[in-house]
Amino acid sequence: MNAASRFFLYAVLALAALYALAPLWVMLATSFKSLDEIREGSLIAAPQAPTIAAWSKAWSGACTGVRCEGLKPFFINSLLMTIPAVLISTIIGALNGYALTHWKFRGSELLFTALLLGCFIPFQVVLLPMARTLGALGFVDSIFGLIFVHVVYGLAFTTLFFRNYYVGVPGELIKAARVDGAGFFTIFWRILMPISGPIFMVCVIWQFTQIWNDFLFGVVFAGSDSQPVTVALNNLVRTSTGVKEYNVDMAAAIIAALPTLLVYIVAGKYFVRGLTAGAVKG
Amino acid sequence: MTVHSADRWVPKLVLSPTLLASLIFVYGFILITVALSFTESRLLPNWEWAGVDRYADLFDNDRFWVSAKNLAIFGSLFIVISMAVGLFLAILLDQKIRGEGFLRAIYLYPMALSFIVTGTAWKWMLNPGLGLERIVQQWGFTDFTFDWLVNPDKAIYTVVIAGVWQSAGFAMALFLAGLRGVDSEIIKAAQVDGANLPTIYRRIIIPSLRPVFFSVALILAHIAIKSFDLVMALTGGGPGTASDVPAIFMYQFSFSRGQLGVGAASAVMMLMTIMAVMVPLMYAEAKSGSAR
C-alpha cells in the first residue's frame, strides 16, 4: 500500500474515532457549562467557565419525578441490586456450566438447549406474569424483587459462559481427580476454580454491565424507592419544572454511565471477550 | 443404590433450581402470557375466554401498526448500517494499523453504556434549538434545519442514528475477530495466485465470514426487536406516537392503560417476530455449518 492510501486509511479511522467520541465530549462539555453558556455558545465548544454546579445538582438535588434528591439514592439502589445479582447468577452459572460439561447425564444436552432459548426471548413476554408473581411473593417494589428477576433471567447467559469455558477443560482432568478420590464439589473448588479466573472476569463484567444498564425490569418492577439509576435518569430528563437544564441532564447521564465506563476502561479486554463469547453462542 | 450414587444425583441437584426457574419463569410465563392474550383481561387478569378478540383489538389499532412499521424501518436500517459500518471499520483496522487496540477501544466503548444514557445524550445533541442544527448554522449555513427529533415523519430515524452509534463498534469487534480467524495460508495462496487486496477481501475473506454475518445479524435483530430503553430515552415514542415501537406499545397498554389482554397479545406478537427472524437464521447457520 502506498503512502497516500495509507494516509487516507488513517484519516478515515480518525474520523470514525471522532464520531464515536463526539457524544461523550458533548456530554462532558455540557455538564461543566452554565445554562447561559449553553444558550450562548456552541454545542461542541469547551466550557469557558467550568462549573460543577450541574454535577452536584444531578447527584443530590435534581428532581426525578416527585423526589428532588438527585441520582444519589438511585445510584445506591443500583449498586445494592447489581452486586448481589451479579454474584449469585455468576456462581450458579459456574456450577451449572461445570455440571453440564463434566457430569453429563441423559437429558443434560436437552436441558442446556432449553436453557439457551431463555437467552433469546423478548422479556416483554414474561413481564405480566412476573409482575403478578412478585406481587404474590411480596417482593413488589423492592430491590430484592429486582435481584431475583435479574438472577433468574441472567442464568441462561452465565451458564452459557461457563459451559463454553469448561468444555475446553479436558475430561481426563476430572477423571484423574475422581480416581484420586475427589467428589463433585471438591473437584469444582480444588481443580476448576483455580483455573477459572478469566471466565469469572468475563461473566462478572458482562452481568454487571447488563444489570446496571437495565431499564425495562427497573421501570416495570421497581417502586419509587427501589428504582435503579437508569430509571431515575430517565425520570430526571423527563421531569420538566420550568427551564430545561441540559447541563444537569448530561451530568446525570455521565453519573449513570460511570460504573460501566469504568469497568470498560479497567477491564475492557474481558468485556470484549464477553461480547464475542455471547455472540458466538450455541 | 450405594455410595456410588452420590455423584450421580449431585449434578442434577445443582442444576435443578435453574431448570425449575427456566420451566416456570421462562416457559411457564410465556404460556401464561399467551393464555392472557386470549382473555378479557383489562386492568386485572380476568380468565374469561375471549378467543382472538385481543388480537382483533391489536390489529384494529393504528398505533400498533405504526409501531410495527417503525420497527421495520428501525430494524432494517439499524442492522444494515451497523453491519456495513462495522465491517468497513473492521477491514480498515485489519491493515496492520498502528494504535489498533486504542482505536478499537474507542469504537467499542458505547456498547458499555446504557441505552438510556445514549438516548439522553443524543436527545440533547439532536435537539433543534441548541444542538447540531445550531452548530451548522453557526458555521454559516443559516438556512440549515435539522428537526428530525420533533418531526413525526423523521423521529424514528433519530433512533437509527443513536442505535448505530452505539452498536457499530460491536459489529466491528465481531467482524474483526472473524477476519483474524481466516486462515492466513488461504490468503497467501490467493496472493500467489495473483489476486490483489480488494479481490482477496471480496472473493475470499468476506465469503468466509458467513457465520459471522449470521451471528452479527442475529444479535442486532435481537437488540432491535427488544429495543425499548433507547426509544424511551430519545423520543419517548413521540412526537405523539410517531416513533412508537412494539416494546413501548406493550409497556403502555399493559402498565399505563390497563389493557393487559392487548398488552399480552402484543408481547406474543413480539415473541413471534423474534422467532420468525431467529429460527430461519439459526437454521441457515446450522445448515451451512454442517455442510462445511
Add this chain to the structure above:
Amino acid sequence: MASLGIHNIRKTYGDKAKGVEVLKGINLDIADGEFLILVGGSGCGKSTLLNMIAGLETVTEGEITINGKRVNELPPKDRDIAMVFQSYALYPSMSVRDNIAFGLSLRKVPKAEQDATIARVAKLLQIEALLGRKPAQLSGGQRQRVAMGRALAREPQIFLFDEPLSNLDAKLRVEMRSEIKLLHKRLGITTVYVTHDQIEAMTLGDKIAVMKDGVVQQFGAPNEIYNHPVNTFVAGFMGSPPMNLIPATMQRRGSDFVAVMTVGEGAAQSVALPVDARYTTALSDSQSVLVGLRPEHITDAPRAAAPTVASISVPVELTEVTGADILLTTTLGGVRALARLHPDSLDAIRGHTVSVSIDVSRLVLFDPATGLALTR
C-alpha cells in the same frame, strides 16, 4: 495387589434396546501381578473398558471383580486403583508436589506420611528437582513421570494406563516404555494398559487382549498372539510390517497337503509349500486358503536351526533399507508380500530376482471366507 476379573461385560450408550453397543460381552481374567494390554484401533472399546474398570463409566451388563469381589457399584475412589492418562491430566493450578499429594490428602493420610511417600516416588522416578514446579513448566516426558508418580504414590492394587505414551516423541516413548516395564517388574502391581501401538503391546504385556468393534478377538500371551493369530484381523494388526496373507490353493500330496501359490506378477511360476501334518484333518483337496507368513520367515538369512525350509526365487519389486534389515516387496499369490532380508545382502539383490527361504513351520492357514485360522 490383586487379580482382576471381567465377566460378560457389555456397554450400551443411550437406550439399552436401541442404543449403540460398544462392548459386546468381554471376558478377561488376569492373575495378581500380571500386566494386561488392551490393544486395538480407535473405537474398538478398549478405553471404555478401562474406564469401566476404573469406575468412571457404568457397567451396562456383566461383572467386574477385583480379588474376586464384585466392584460394579463402587466409585473410583473406593476401588483402590490409580490411573495414568494420555494427556497426563496434571492439575494445572497445583505444583508437582501438590499433584502427588492431592489423592493422599483426600484420603486423610497424615502429613508426615504424605511427605515420606512423595519423597519415595520422587526418588523412584527421579523427579525430586521438579517438586516445586507447576505442570506448565514441565516437558512432556517430565509430565509423564509426574503422572506416574501421582499414581504410584497411592500404592494401588491395580494400575490403569490409558495410552500414556502416545503424546511423547518417538525416542522418549521407547525410554518410558522400558521404564514402565522396569517399574512393573520391580513393584509387581497388577496393571491394565490401553494402547493402539502393537509394539507397546508386544513389549510390555504378560497378556494381550486384541480388540475390535467391542469384541476381544484374541486373548493370550504376546508370543502366542504373534505366532498363532486366530484370525486375519489379529494377523494384520500385530507385527510391523504385518503378517503376509497370501492366497493359495491346497493340494493333496499323498497323505499330506501342500499350499500352492503363484510367484511374481504374471503368475507364470508357482511354488508348493508343505503344510504341517497337524492341519490335515481340517483340509480338503483344492480348497482355497490364505497363507499367513511373517516377513521374517521369508528371508535370505534363515535361522540355522530352522527345521523345514523351502527355497524359492522371487521377483524384486522394491527394496527398503531400514538399517537393521532390508524389506523386500515381491508378489506371491497375486498380492504384495514383504520379505525381511539380511542388511548385507543389498548387493546381492540388485538383479530381478532373489532367492529366499521360507520357514514353513511358521506358516498359518486362514479360511478366506471367514478370516478365521484353520484349526491345527
